[in-house]
Amino acid sequence: MSVLIVGSGALACLFAARLAAIGEQINMLASWPEGLHALQTSGVTLEVDGARTTYPVQAGSDPQDFAGARRALVLVKAWQTPRAAQQLAACLATDGVALTLQNGLGNQETLDHALGAPRVAVGVITTGATMTGPGVVRWGGDGVISLGAHAAQAEFAALFTAAGFQVNTGQDVASLQWSKLVINAAINPLTALLAVPNGELLARPTAAELSAQLAAEAAAVAAALGVPLTFADPVAAAQDVARRTAANHSSMFQDAQRGAITEIDAISGAIVRAGQQAGVPTPATETIWKLVQALRPA
Numbered sequence: 001m002s003v004l005i006v007g008s009g010a011l012a013c014l015f016a017a018r019l020a021a022i023g024e025q026i027n028m029l030a031s032w033p034e035g036l037h038a039l040q041t042s043g044v045t046l047e048v049d050g051a052r053t054t055y056p057v058q059a060g061s062d063p064q065d066f067a068g069a070r071r072a073l074v075l076v077k078a079w080q081t082p083r084a085a086q087q088l089a090a091c092l093a094t095d096g097v098a099l100t101l102q103n104g105l106g107n108q109e110t111l112d113h114a115l116g117a118p119r120v121a122v123g124v125i126t127t128g129a130t131m132t133g134p135g136v137v138r139w140g141g142d143g144v145i146s147l148g149a150h151a152a153q154a155e156f157a158a159l160f161t162a163a164g165f166q167v168n169t170g171q172d173v174a175s176l177q178w179s180k181l182v183i184n185a186a187i188n189p190l191t192a193l194l195a196v197p198n199g200e201l202l203a204r205p206t207a208a209e210l211s212a213q214l215a216a217e218a219a220a221v222a223a224a225l226g227v228p229l230t231f232a233d234p235v236a237a238a239q240d241v242a243r244r245t246a247a248n249h250s251s252m253f254q255d256a257q258r259g260a261i262t263e264i265d266a267i268s269g270a271i272v273r274a275g276q277q278a279g280v281p282t283p284a285t286e287t288i289w290k291l292v293q294a295l296r297p298a
Helices: 010-020 033-042 078-091 107-115 153-162 173-194 205-224 234-244 251-258 264-278 283-294
Strands: 003-006 026-029 044-048 051-055 058-060 069-074 092-100 120-125 129-133 136-139 144-148 166-171
Touching (some): 003 010, 003 078, 010 026, 010 129, 033 058, 069 078, 078 092, 092 107, 107 120, 144 153, 153 166, 166 173, 173 205, 173 234, 173 251, 173 264, 205 264
Parallel strands (some): 003 069, 026 058, 069 092, 144 166
């Protein structure tokens, strides 16, 4: 059975390569012209410890080329989710399932609206990946894929396990999303602002202090909403991810370096908005949100 991957960025290419390596037929629905051209002409290339391996994929920009897809992975930026949802509405089989492994809040709701909740599964991932060129991705460290409860959960879990990923199953979706949000909020914006890899945050005392404050604010909002996190200590959890992906450049860092739109609104912005509704102050998060927004001209 083929797997449709929506996206052509770092994680999309990482999953394409890892799944192609175990013999899966990979289709990629892409909108980035340079990435699409590279995938169509050269396939997807994975860099691990300096070694490169290239795998063939089928890539296109027209969802009708992939009509009848039964299993799809949504790996676009949060601000691109509305477009991805409409593309999937045009090509996902009536009994198909789209699994979002995206950053931030709001992606599931957008997909639910376009596809219907039964056709949408949710998971989070902490594995790092960095684009080094169109269609070329460098593995950035081990992580975990956590999948929320869904009828297709076992099938996705088996697929990812076969590809060498560490997989956790059966977890509460809101808990997964907020736990990932805490980590993202503590790491991604700071790496974008300081232009450093994840691990450098731990080497700079003031950066580490600010990262801890961001993690604590996000966790306080989750607690006020009654959402349990998958870890007891949000600061330690963020530091652990930064340590395990020390050499990785976060997706927000990569977006900021290209002058592209970042996911700051779906991460820090989402925390600030939820905090306002719950009556929880998030001063550091709000400041960071505005600073990252200011990196890109309006």
